[in-house]
Amino acid sequence: MRKCSLLKTKRKVYSKDIPKILLLFFLFSALCFVTPLGAQNRQITGTVFDAVSEESLIGVSVAVKGTPRGTITDLNGQFAIDVPAGSILELSYIGYVKQEVAVGNQTYIRVSLQENTKLIDEVVVVGFGTQKKVNLTGSVGVATAKDIQDRPVIMAAQALQGIVPGLNISQNSGTLDSKPSIKIRGRGTLNNDQVSGNPLILIDGIEGDINAINPQDIENISVLKDAAASSIYGSKAPFGVILITTKKGKAGKTVVNYSNNFRVTSPILLPEFSDSYTFA
Structure with missing residues (x-):
């Protein structure tokens, strides 16, 4: 009689835990399904240019911060890279200040780089x-x-x-x-x-x-x-x-600069010339 009562008790405990086990199973399955979606990459395109002349910069290094993934800009200063959600792009170029840009929900970004005058000097x-x-x-x-x-x-x-x-x-x-x-x-x-x-x-x-x-x-x-x-x-x-x-020619957009200066000089003081009668 004791053995039967123990079996019945175990069955009652097991039947009560079934809803909890099923709930945990569904939650675990949902997490496993959502996690890969959140980690999916998306392509980001953009253009990098000089902040002063607005000329496209060629060969700018564009990398995803904290990862070995990266690329460089083409002849038009454009780039395309696959990044995870919430990534930060690091842009660096010789003679320019390094810059970080948060991707967020953007699919296209324009980045202007400032010249590093300290490095040039x-x-x-x-x-x-x-x-x-x-x-x-x-x-x-x-x-x-x-x-x-x-x-x-x-x-x-x-x-x-x-x-x-x-x-x-x-x-x-x-x-x-x-x-x-x-x-x-x-x-x-x-x-x-x-x-x-x-x-x-x-x-x-x-x-x-x-x-x-x-x-x-x-x-x-x-x-x-x-x-x-x-x-x-x-x-x-x-x-x-x-x-x-x-200065020498550089690759990029054509830039035309024009400057013109005029200079006029005149004496401060002119001597008074005498006439022929006084001179004689």
């Missing part, structure tokens, strides 16, 4: 190529296109006034065709002519006249101030060297 042009500014032992001054593009001047030498420390530029005459005198760390000779003591000027590696080029065509200017420049350029560089790099 660290690289200067020297006689044998380019180096980081922190690695140079000599004194070097740097001026970029952004430093001179807004100056209302007609000569490149005038655009450098007050930009590079130790570079002295003075105007010896008021005539329209007069060229300014350029000296690095003051006059280095006793000769009184304008040519002596001037630094060596190289335009894209070729000796030339700094005033013969358009200031708007200059990309970068490096000024080698100390006598160490003579070890690279020889006897022509005892008073320093000015290295000028001009």
